[in-house]
Amino acid sequence: MHAEITSSFRSIPDMFRHRVEESGGSEAFRYPVDGGWRSLTWAQTRERVRAIALGLHSLGVTSQQRCGILSSTRMDWILADMGILCAGGATTTIYPTTTPEDCTYIISDSGTVIVFAEDDDQVAKLRSQRDSLPELTRVITFDGTSDGDWVLRLEELEERGRALADEQPELFEELIGKVDTEDLATLIYTSGTTGRPKGVRLVHANWLYEAEAIKALGDDLLTPDDVQYLWLPLSHVFGKVLQMGQIRLGFPTAVDGRVDKIVDNLAQVRPTFVAGAPRIFEKVYNKVVMQAKEGGELKYRIFRWACEVGIRASRMRREGQQPGALLRLQCAVADRLVFSKLRERFGGRLRYFISGSAALAPDIAEFFQVAGVPIMEGYGLTETSAATFVNRPEDYRLGTVGKPLPGTEVRIAEDGEVLVRGGGVLRGYHGLPEETAAVLDPDGWLHTGDIGELEDGFLRITDRKKDLIKTSGGKYVAPQTVEGKLKALCPYVSNVVVHGEKRPYCTALITLDEEAITAWAQHNGLAALTYEQLTRHAKVHELVGTSVDELNAGLARHETIKKFAILPRDLTIESDEITPSLKIKRRVVERNHGEVLDEMYPNTVQAL
CATH class of the missing domain: 2.30.38.10 (Luciferase; Domain 3)
Structure with missing residues (x-):
């Protein structure tokens, strides 16, 4: 039994106000602009958050009313989220890869009235579904085009907020004071590996607990002197909790959600910790x-x-x-x-990485x-x-x-x-x-x-x-353990799905890391082949097969991979085979590639 963790704050906005009071002139955030980095202090962050919060208030946002964010990870995401909370609203998070139909489901199911959309492409998703979204009153875009009516740019919203602040200087603090511990703060729809996404209700007390628990770990994990590099999807709960730790402790965070920039940014930002999947x-x-x-x-x-x-x-x-x-x-x-x-x-300054959202080999x-x-x-x-x-x-x-x-x-x-x-x-x-x-x-x-x-x-x-495999012989296999071992043994593998439920033995669907296998091909006389051609080549199958044999040597007999197939493409979010947090949707993968699996079980009937 652990001692109870309590917070002296009533809400996330209350905790944010305290951080600004303590660290106003210190760097809070760093974000990319024109090839370089621009910083915001905590006091400057408050000014922008106030403008967004009062802008939302002017559009009629009331206590716990849902406002969505449909965007990749960027500075504007964080400002919009904090603005929503300081206005008294609650944030509905929506992955930027979400289809227009699923956007409609989440917005309708949650009762979301305003959505922050990253650019014209995201706005177009909402516009195409407008007839199905009668409760959606406004769209605020970060980089997109304003139509002066239904779609406003973030700058226009902030202008409204600043005008209201001039008229009512005390209003921002009044709104913060009304937000209570048990008020809804975040509605996160699980991307789920099965079924319709469900909206998880997280209140301010949940996030205050997380912030205080992180602080209670002491300097052993995080300190105010740390520097975080944040690229994780903020639509996902993992990215969100890192925000809470930052507000409680006050360390600066460099924000850039572009995955292809991670290695370059590490050298530029020189963080002390980074979280990832x-x-x-x-x-x-x-x-x-x-x-x-x-x-x-x-x-x-x-x-x-x-x-x-x-x-x-x-x-x-x-x-x-x-x-x-x-x-x-x-x-x-x-x-x-x-x-x-x-x-x-x-x-050169990294103390450690933090890994979550799926199993690490x-x-x-x-x-x-x-x-x-x-x-x-x-x-x-x-x-x-x-x-x-x-x-x-x-x-x-x-x-x-x-x-x-x-x-x-x-x-x-x-x-x-x-x-x-x-x-x-x-x-x-x-x-x-x-x-x-x-x-x-x-x-x-x-x-x-x-x-x-x-x-x-x-x-x-x-x-x-629900992922444990029971073979037709009655033996249980933990697929993630086997998959993790293979990925560690073979640097050319991208994803692995071990299959064997009600089957006489285990098989595996394997995808290749395009960058790694292409580099290998250039050094092995196969540079002229496309990625898809490489997945079918005998030398590549031999290469992967060597690692599968090495894997099998360390497994119990019922866990071994008797046969494997290399798929012609990697698993993707678009094909619904992995979630935006990179978890594999096993049932979808098995359904999409059912014929390939069946071919690995000739002359056998799947047990019922």
Whole structure:
């Protein structure tokens, strides 16, 4: 049982006001402009937030009324969100990849009255559905075109707000004072791996708990002197919780959601921590391995040697032993030759990464730990306001998602399901009392749907309850574990889906990392082939097959991959095969590629 975490603030706007009072002249945000970076202090941020909040008030936004944000991660997203909350409203988050039809569903289901849309493309989605959105009174666009009526530019909204501030100087503080702890703050629609998205109701108290729990972890995790680089989708709960930590602690954040700019931005921003989904770390790892291979045989041998030395020392330390003098010397040489250069590419100041939203392969976690930039893996759901468990630099166990945040309780049900209770747990699904009752029991325990076990207070997630595979022979397989191992073994793999439910053995659908396999092709006489042609080439199948054989050597017989197929394209958000937070929708993938799967089971009948 953990001591209860309480906050002295009534709401997020109240906490934001306190941060401005304490840190007004300090840098709050950094964002890209014309090839460089521009900063906002906390006081300057407040001025823009006030203008947006009062602009929304002038358009009739009232307490807990929903305003949507349909945009990629950028500075305007954060300002709009805080403006909505300070006006007394609640934010409905919508991924920029959402289809017009799904936008309509979310806006209608949530009762959203105003939407902030990034550009003309996003505005066009809403305009095409306007007849189906009678409650949507206005669209505010960041980069799009104003029509002077239904669509306004953000600058026009802020002009309205500033005019109202001149007329009523006390109004902004009055609006903040009316926002209460149990008021709805955020309505996040789960992109869900099955079924219609559900609106998760998170109130101000949920986010205040997260902010205080992060602060209660002390300097071990985050400090006011940290610098964050934030690229995560703010439509996702993981990105949102990092905002709360920032407001509570006051560290500056560089904001840029362009994934293709991550490596360049790391060198420019020189952050002390960065959060991301496992897919990002897999891609970085794959790139590092590929570059070592491309450097020639000697460079690759040095890289492999450095990894082996580092892993040997790391495993000794985890077992409570200290490396001897020779191993310490080898580690110092390995660091100088290989790992120090990698850290420089990350800006040279990175203390650690934070990983969440999906399972991280232990082998990849171990590589980053050896490289001197450990990944603090954490765990949480949209339904728990994100952060629920996290590893900490001084309290860390590889392969786990860490210990609970202060104030959060955990227990493991008889069937292995992880149950969570605490300040971050949702107030319910919007308009869905039966679905709420199915996951939230009368004692306040949230049934997460994940299978896990506790080791000395550290939680190890073994799989999703609904993802566990039961073969026709009655054997259970945890697919995520197998998939993670293969991705760590083979730098050319992008996504893996292990299949075998009610089948006699396990198979796998595999997609290739286009950048990695193209680079390999150039060094192996296949540069003329397209990505799709490479997926069909015998040499590529042999390449992947070698890693599958290596994987199988370390698995129980019923877990082994008997056959695999390489798909002609990667899984995409557009094909509904992965969520915007990069989780695989297994059932959709299996349905889309059912014929390919069936071909791997000749002369067998799927068990019913």
